[in-house]
Amino acid sequence: MNKKSNAAQQQNQSLGFDVKKIRNDFPILHQIINGKPLIYLDNAATSQKPKNVLDAIEKYYREYNSNIHRGVHTLSENATEAYELARLKIKNFINTRSNKEVIFVRGATEAINLVAQSFGRNSLNENDEIIITELEHHANIVPWQLLREQTGATLKFIPINDNGELIIEEYEKLLSKNTKIVAVGHISNALGTINPIKTIIDMAHEYGAKVLIDGAQATSHTSVDVQKLDCDFYAFSGHKVFAPTGVGVLYGKQALLEEMPPYQGGGDMIKMVTMMETQYNDLPYKFEAGTPNISGTIGLGAAIDYVNEIGLENISQYENELLGYANQLASEITGLKFIGTAKQKTSILSFTLKGIHPHDIGTILNNEGIAIRTGHHCAMPVMERFKIPATSRASFAFYNTHEEIDALIKAIDKCKKVFN
């Protein structure tokens, strides 16, 4: 064993964080890709699922698959109970005041669209302004552009500096009594920047604006307390926190949600329907039309259990350690440029290599069994800001190891050799 991986192994253990044991909880990690052990470093795109999540889904389908909220039979009661238990877990996970403030949706994208259409469309006019940032994922840009077209409102952007941090002084200048909505990502998926959302929320509230936080990248790395933050809406996707795809959460303050009209119509969201009119159901069901993703939601509950068991404190401490290690090794590679060097960052390493296109890097790494994301990361304005078409992005989760980072660095070196 060489010196480097010896050091790596010591560091894996130094935090009292048993990565080896954790990796055994993730069946997918133990496979061979292109003749090499899989090294999964695309966690910002989607996370892998632990066994307890897979088991929870399978148990639902094997033992109590049935529709919820409508059957008197035992299976339906069990399914309803499990579904509502997941809601309770989310309530505690992000500390909402009530169950009614936890709305299950398809993902962060749907949550943001719901707020734009149900809240925004009914309260904005052409004198109003929406503020987003240059760092946003397209999911937190396009719904507001649509709303702008529908209402005539103006859309403004908080710019970022060369490190990929929001410029708060510029935000201050954008705010006015016309500002109605501020929609900001908690953590950037392209660069990993952790935004000062508490400050952003407080500043918006001084002007009476409502704030939506896109937490898609946050809930797997850091604990979230929506009451402490005092945000008006918080959106996230299950699949980024070790749960299945197709389920996500919108938190909204109850008073706002009560005022908002339904986003979609259908079953479950009603109390009574005649051919003439419909009486809408209470929160949160008013916003949950149709049969939801029951198994996914139960899986999300299981994923929250898993994260709680390991502890977000431990997770973020370990991931910071991984990021520091990766940064240190990557900074020794000539021609490598970090894109996104914010002081407050999660475990995302976005970079360019001189003279080598990210797509070629992605292919060469894949041939070494290493999965990273290359491209614009659904954040084209960020790429434009840095005047690059794309980056290569390695994003780490708590099941990644120092040895995997060694392999990443070695593979980046290989890219340089191929193109020398």
Added chain:
Amino acid sequence: MFDIKDLYQEVIVDHNRSPRNFRVIADADKTMEGFNPLCGDKLKLYIKIDGQNISDIAFDGTGCAISVASASLMTDAMKGKSIDEAETLFNNFHSLITTENEIDSDHLGKLAVLAGVKGFPARVKCASLCWHTLRSALIGDDKPVTTE
């Protein structure tokens, strides 16, 4: 399993590093843009046509090594070809990078080095972008090409 060198052959690395015909033809008879939205590859072809022949052809833009090398090799191969010959070459090249069977690639000359993309399905679009762009310029509908 594929060796990475099957894809990044020396000729490809060389054409990526110093692409041939990488320039603008100001008085081109036809220009056409090609775009791969997935990876942001963007290229523009400039073609001069003399009767039925391609008398000059060049490109510029940005892209990965495969798309740049492919455009470089294609423009080299196209110079002096008739439009009919260009169409034949297009079809042969298309078979080269998409069909499972070994095909006789002698007549493709240097273009044959791109056969390696077959082992890397995600990259076939990179190699074919410039070709679709050319085809659209020569016989197409004058709409920019996208690979999606």
